[in-house]
Amino acid sequence: MITTAINQARSVTRTALLGLRQGAGAMSLSVGIIALSLTALGAFALLLLQLSRLADAWNREMLVVAFLDPTVTAELAEPVxxxxxxxxxxxxARFVSSHGARARLREALGERAHVLDGMDDDVIPAAVEVELLPGSPAEQSERVAAALKGEPLVVEVAWGAEELGRLGAVLGILRLAGGLLGALIALVTILVISNTLKLTLLARRDEVQIMVLVGASPAFVRAxxxxxxxxxxxxxxxxxGGCLLGLHSVLALQVEQALARAFGSVSLGGPPLGVVVALMGLGAGLGILGGLVGVTRFAGREEA
Amino acid sequence: MIELYHVSKVYERAARPALDDVNLAVEKGEFVFLTGPSGAGKTTLLRLLFLAERCNRGQVFIAGKNVAHLADSQLPLLRRQIGVVFQDFKLIDTRTAEQNVALALDVQGLSPSVTRQRVFDALKRVGLAHKRAAEVRRLSGGEQQRVAIARAIVTEPLVLLADEPTGNLDPERAVDIMNLLSDINARGTTVVVATHDPILLTRYRHRIIALADGRVHSAGV
Structure with missing residues (x-):
């Protein structure tokens, strides 16, 4: 039984490879269209993935900062x-004095630290920096900010909610667009493959009839x-996947720079191998679906 | 081997039945000619026998199985016991003679070594072992018909059905093919040949079933 199935599988595979060779022209066109569609989808998925990572990183690193009067000391700030x-x-939650904040800024500015020369020592206010638990939702920052705004020594509270909210909104739109694009590309791929196979089936109608004639089961004919x-x-x-890797190697630096201008320091990471593997799996899956749709539609016509 | 009881077949929008209350029997190991003018119902009858059609009324028994009530899933298994030869050969012309004959065994899932041996034996029986690697489109009409016969007999079927097997061949090749079919019958296979060629009917002394207007008109040698 198993040997029979293996032998049949071997025959079916051989027939499939023969078919691919015979219909090489139409198949190449079909593969090209699928590759283009999936490249667009992959590039979009990659962009979405990077923006999601960026949002997560921001969320993880998000601080709520309560600015105090520059003269407030650590002892005075303790209740805050x-x-x-x-x-x-x-x-x-930790206190950062005006002096400490200035020193930190000087270090961050590096070679450009001289811009601080001549400014008063207390030009940067003292602050209490509040670090949230990893993975806290954006609303948590708002709750902390609201609690601190009521404290008498607090002059202003900043928590970057606006930026995060904007990024969240952009991500939401992109996810929706990505979902629609994905569905559209899946549909196009299935249609391209099923129609190519339908043409192949029409061209090889005699072959199918002969297979039925010699006792092939429907599964053997369709497989x-x-x-x-x-x-x-x-x-x-x-x-x-190959196109995406190529695009990544050529464009990654430019995209990183563009994103960095908009959102600060951003790293796109290494080659997107996960996305490449996903595209291959998606392509094969859609191909099977397209094949099933093609042979079912053909069988329907033949029976009619 | 083959029994038909009150079999009728009516095609949609047809003015009259293709087969009308047909009764006949073909014994195991017999060679029978099915004859009659165009439109008599020969091809329809053969299509019922190789399970390409189902009758509207009556019973069709092949090797003891009532095919009129056979489930669709059982049809491929029974088809493997019936060899069929057509006037237009029905070969895959981009494949070799060997590949065409092997197809009948591939669907059964036989091992490659068994398939190779049986295909070689079948091609040898029809005198084409030396052309097994040739694409069938490069073979003559007579050779192509012999490849089709090799495909029909490679499964060692119980019944061999042939629909105008010599219709596309010159008289010399037609004799070759008929001799081959007679040889296959002599080895025990039941053979039914549909033809309207009077020369074949007179030259080979086998039972003749004559159809006219979808009915059995006469039967005799």
Whole structure:
């Protein structure tokens, strides 16, 4: 039984490869269209992935900063610090003096630190910096900020909610657009593959009839075409993965610089191998689906 | 081996039945000619026998199985016991003779070594072992028909059905093919040949079933 199935699988695969060779022209066109579609989807997914990572990183690193009068000392600021620590979801709260903040800024400015020369020592206010627990939602920052705004020594509270909110909104739109684009590309891929296979089936109608005549089961007749669909999809996905790796190597630096201008320091990381593997899997999966749709539609016509 | 009881077949929008209350029997190991003018119902009858059609009424028994009520899933298994040869050969012309014949065994999932041996034996029986690697489109009509016969007999079927097997061949090649079919019958396979060629009917002394207007008109040698 198992040997029979293995032998049949071997025959079916051989038939599929013969079919691919015979219909090389149409198949190449189909693979090209799939590759283009999946490259667009992959590039979009990659952009979305990077922006999501950026948002997560911001969320993780997000501080709520309560600015105090420059003359406030650590002792005077202690009630503010304690108040911050008493709010749920706060990991730590620390006092940064005006002097300390200036020193930190000087260090951050590096070679350009001279811009601070001549300024008063207390030009940068003292502050209590509140660090939230990792993965805290954006609303948590608002709750901490609200609690600190009521403290008498607090002049102003900043927590970057606006930027995060804007990024969140952009991400929401991009995710929706990505979902629509993904659905559209999936549909296009399935249609391209199923129509290519339908043409192949029409061209090889006699062959199908002969297979039925000599006692082939419906599964045996259909399997080569589903395999052809899977191979088309996999080839398209692999090509798309290659294109994406190429685009990444050429454009990563420019994209990093553009994102850095908008959002600060950003790293796109190494080659997107995960996305490439996902595109190959997606291509093969859509190919199988396209193959099944193609042979089912063809069978429907034949029976009619 | 083959029994038909009150079999009728009506195609949609047809003015009259293609087969009308047909009764006939073909014994195991028999060689039978099915004859009659165009439109008599020969091809329809063969299509019922190789399970390409189902009758509207009546019973069709092949090797003891009532195919009129056979489930679709059982059809491929029974088809493997029926060899069919057509006037237009029905070969895959981009494949070799060997690949065409092997197809009948591939669907059964036989091992490559068994398939290779049986394909070689079948091609040898039809005198084409030396052309097994040739693409069938490069073979003559007679050779192509012999490849089709090799494909039909490679599964060692119980019944061999041939629809105008010599229709596309010159008289000399037609004799070759008929001799081959007779040889296959002599080895025990039941053979049914549909033809309207009077020369074949007179030259080979086998039972003749004559159809006219979808009915059995006469039967005899």
């Amino acid at each position: 610090r304690q108040r911050a620590r008493s709010v749920d979801g706060v990991l730590d 080569p075409f589903v395999i052809e669909g899977a191979l088309q999809g996999l080839s398209g996905g692999t090509l798309a």
